Amino acid sequence: MITFHKETNTITLQTQASTYQMKIDATGVLLHTYYGPHIRGGDHSRRIGREDRGFSPNPSEAGLDRTYSLDTLPQEYASSGVGDFRIPSIECDCSDGSHTVDLRYVRHSVDRGKYSLEGLPAFYAGEDEDWESLRVLLRDVCSGLEVELLYGAFPRYDLITRAVRLRNRGTAPVELTRVMSLCLDFPTLDLDFVTLGGAYGREREPVRMPLTQGVHSVGSVRGSSSHQQNPFVMLCDRAATEDSGCCWGAALVYSGNFLAQAELTQFHNTRLAMGIHPFHFRWRLEPGAAFTAPEAAMVFSREGFGGVSRRLHRAIRNNLCRGPWKEERRPILINNWEATMFHFDADKIVSIAETASKVGVEMMVMDDGWFGERNDDFRGLGDWDVNETKLPGGLGPLAERIGALGMKFGLWVEPEMVNEDSKLYRAHPDWAFQVPRRPKTRGRHQLVLDLSRQEIRKYILENLRATLNSADIAYIKWDMNRSLTDVWSATMPAHRQGEIYHRFVLGVYEILETIHREYPNLLIEGCCGGGGRFDCGMLYYAPQIWCSDNTDAIERLRIQYGTSLCYPCSTMGSHVSAVPNGLTHRCVPLHTRGVVAQAGAFGYELDLNELTGAELEEVGRQVDHFRRIWDLVALGDYYRLGDPFQEEPFYAWMHVSEDRSRALVGVVMGVGHANPIRRHLKMKGLDPQRDYVVNGEVYGGDALMYAGLALPVLDEYEAVQYDIEAI
Numbered sequence: 001m002i003t004f005h006k007e008t009n010t011i012t013l014q015t016q017a018s019t020y021q022m023k024i025d026a027t028g029v030l031l032h033t034y035y036g037p038h039i040r041g042g043d044h045s046r047r048i049g050r051e052d053r054g055f056s057p058n059p060s061e062a063g064l065d066r067t068y069s070l071d072t073l074p075q076e077y078a079s080s081g082v083g084d085f086r087i088p089s090i091e092c093d094c095s096d097g098s099h100t101v102d103l104r105y106v107r108h109s110v111d112r113g114k115y116s117l118e119g120l121p122a123f124y125a126g127e128d129e130d131w132e133s134l135r136v137l138l139r140d141v142c143s144g145l146e147v148e149l150l151y152g153a154f155p156r157y158d159l160i161t162r163a164v165r166l167r168n169r170g171t172a173p174v175e176l177t178r179v180m181s182l183c184l185d186f187p188t189l190d191l192d193f194v195t196l197g198g199a200y201g202r203e204r205e206p207v208r209m210p211l212t213q214g215v216h217s218v219g220s221v222r223g224s225s226s227h228q229q230n231p232f233v234m235l236c237d238r239a240a241t242e243d244s245g246c247c248w249g250a251a252l253v254y255s256g257n258f259l260a261q262a263e264l265t266q267f268h269n270t271r272l273a274m275g276i277h278p279f280h281f282r283w284r285l286e287p288g289a290a291f292t293a294p295e296a297a298m299v300f301s302r303e304g305f306g307g308v309s310r311r312l313h314r315a316i317r318n319n320l321c322r323g324p325w326k327e328e329r330r331p332i333l334i335n336n337w338e339a340t341m342f343h344f345d346a347d348k349i350v351s352i353a354e355t356a357s358k359v360g361v362e363m364m365v366m367d368d369g370w371f372g373e374r375n376d377d378f379r380g381l382g383d384w385d386v387n388e389t390k391l392p393g394g395l396g397p398l399a400e401r402i403g404a405l406g407m408k409f410g411l412w413v414e415p416e417m418v419n420e421d422s423k424l425y426r427a428h429p430d431w432a433f434q435v436p437r438r439p440k441t442r443g444r445h446q447l448v449l450d451l452s453r454q455e456i457r458k459y460i461l462e463n464l465r466a467t468l469n470s471a472d473i474a475y476i477k478w479d480m481n482r483s484l485t486d487v488w489s490a491t492m493p494a495h496r497q498g499e500i501y502h503r504f505v506l507g508v509y510e511i512l513e514t515i516h517r518e519y520p521n522l523l524i525e526g527c528c529g530g531g532g533r534f535d536c537g538m539l540y541y542a543p544q545i546w547c548s549d550n551t552d553a554i555e556r557l558r559i560q561y562g563t564s565l566c567y568p569c570s571t572m573g574s575h576v577s578a579v580p581n582g583l584t585h586r587c588v589p590l591h592t593r594g595v596v597a598q599a600g601a602f603g604y605e606l607d608l609n610e611l612t613g614a615e616l617e618e619v620g621r622q623v624d625h626f627r628r629i630w631d632l633v634a635l636g637d638y639y640r641l642g643d644p645f646q647e648e649p650f651y652a653w654m655h656v657s658e659d660r661s662r663a664l665v666g667v668v669m670g671v672g673h674a675n676p677i678r679r680h681l682k683m684k685g686l687d688p689q690r691d692y693v694v695n696g697e698v699y700g701g702d703a704l705m706y707a708g709l710a711l712p713v714l715d716e717y718e719a720v721q722y723d724i725e726a727i
């Protein structure tokens with residue numbers, strides 16, 4: 001519920017477990033007064049102290065009152081250059097060369113439903129859901145710059161979304177150099193800052209740091225959200241754990257350069273800011289023109305990290321992912337990449353599919369190498385015509401052969417890229433990002449297409465349509481295998497080159513939106529050299545994303561754990577691959593590989609023809625089992641029962657149905673020790689009043705959660721899975 005209280009000039013957003021409040025003060029500055037556990041009512045500005053603080057300047061309206069300073073007051077969206085010296089929300093170059101933005105309240109309105117953002121991904125309200133939206137208009141009187149703050153509140157998930165729309169109502173152009181989507185001020189509190197770091201093959205490793213005075217920053221300037229940092233951050237009580245303590249999670253619904261900063265100020269207040277990274281960002285707003293900053297989603301929980309994750313998981317699954325696949329069971333797929341790399345032909349693909357179909361696998365995905373001269377990664381990107389030497393007759397006949405096995409057919413694409421050794425590049429060398437008179441910077445021998453240009457987007461769309469119409473294709477894996485460099489567009493004037501990073505992302509979104517609209521049943525899996533673009537922006541178009549090229553099951557425990565802080569299991573592309581693993585050279589039992597992969601969008605990534613009969617039977621059992629548990633994994637609540645980054649003897653997790661009548665527990669043993677200690681596994685999320693059957697025995701939900709289940713002695717990397725059902 002969103003309410004305005006006239007006497008106190010406060011606007012309050014209430015969700016089931018949280019309260020968020022702002023106040024229009026006497027000078028029109030929009031103060032942020034509270035975000036935290038639900039409070040019934042009141043003006044929370046009463047807890048904001050005002051003292052004369054040396055070197056904290058006072059706006060002219062303060063007159064002789066030296067206690068009123070933007071430097072010390074919590075702000076809803078921070079101005080710049082007028083006395084708030086903390087992280088600004090907005091910065092610009094005005095036509096007179098000044099950089100000042102001084103925002104004051106103009107008006108606000110509340111509507112039922114959820115606002116939407118033109119050209120950008122955003123959370124949406126489902127049918128009959130009680131969403132409300134708030135719009136608050138602020139204005140910088142001198143430049144005429146208007147800032148509309150948009151809020152969406154969904155009480156059931158304790159979700160508050162935010163976005164910002166700017167419009168130049170002045171008579172001269174304004175150049176935006178920084179536009180944050182989120183600004184959040186906290187009073188004196190000892191908070192930790194939690195981020196997701198990592199690298200290629202080690203995506204989303206949680207980092208937790210106590211905030212000390214100064215600015216703590218994470219972000220990406222790679223053009224994608226990146227393997228190295230992720231656009232999800234959390235602030236939490238210093239004592240917060242997986243299961244208890246106040247936590248504030250924030251995710252940016254964006255797939256390009258981002259910045260997230262947490263600042264602990266001189267008075268030990270905290271400011272969190274999140275938005276497009278100001279790196280190389282400059283957006284020219286002509287008089288009358290508008291700019292929309294991407295959405296940020298916030299959730300609050302008093303139930304620790306797990307509480308934040310489960311709220312975000314539900315919101316992402318139900319109010320961000322779209323299309324039939326957000327609810328329907330996704331096909332269990334097999335992908336040929338790790339089995340063949342570029343070296344395959346139609347018969348090889350069919351031979352993998354044949355064996356896979358016999359054990360119940362439902363879709364064959366043909367990865368990189370099916371088009372142009374693509375026999376290695378030096379050439380071919382950009383030429384989306386079928387390589388007829390490998391696939392005589394094109395995709396149609398192959399898809400038919402796969403279809404005849406009772407399987408669906410899926411395909412890899414990498415539409416954003418071009419190799420210099422391609423027909424496309426030879427015809428249009430200026431279509432790739434490249435700064436004039438500078439040498440090219442290559443990544444995986446490829447260049448990035450300038451998707452800010454309409455004719456290039458058109459080329460990509462025409463090729464995608466031709467491919468999708470040429471055969472019965474149920475799925476595409478949308479890959480992106482390098483970071484952006486040399487970002488310069490041949491058709492933009494010099495003073496607008498600062499728009500290109502963002503226009504590139506808008507271009508990707510436009511293509512994905514068109515494909516989503518024209519092929520509503522097509523399942524899209526996002527990918528970026530593994531998990532380099534795993535973010536809420538992509539999930540709006542692609543309900544699953546390849547989590548990492550690292551398919552070692554033991555490493556995946558960590559990657560999937562870190563990913564699960566924000567993203568639901570249904571979104572994590574997760575496959576059983578061959579051993580020894582290609583990246584780590586580790587051998588993990590097939591059963592364990594299955595148990596770990598079943599905690600996500602399940603599939604296979606190997607040549608099943610190389611397995612023994614007994615192993616194939618095991619694969620058949622895994623496939624059957626996943627069919628029975630997919631709804632728990634995809635639609636249930638997720639509980640982490642440990643931390644794979646700690647040197648714990650085993651790692652476990654569980655999925656619990658919304659009505660708590662079913663659960664699935666996965667346990668994987670870590671490094672083995674002689675004469676091992678017997679462990680008990682304390683479960684979570686069950687109904688303490690109900691009885692459950694585990695392995696044919698009846699236990700109380702309370703017993704399973706508080707006393708725990710005795711685990712068998714397991715060998716190194718061995719796994720066990722428990723299907724749990726209420727009586």
Ligand code: DGJ
Pocket residue numbers: 337367368412479481527528529530531546548549
């Ligand atoms: C990177 C992906 O993560 C892999 O799964 C595979 O599709 C390769 N690209 C193909 O080039």
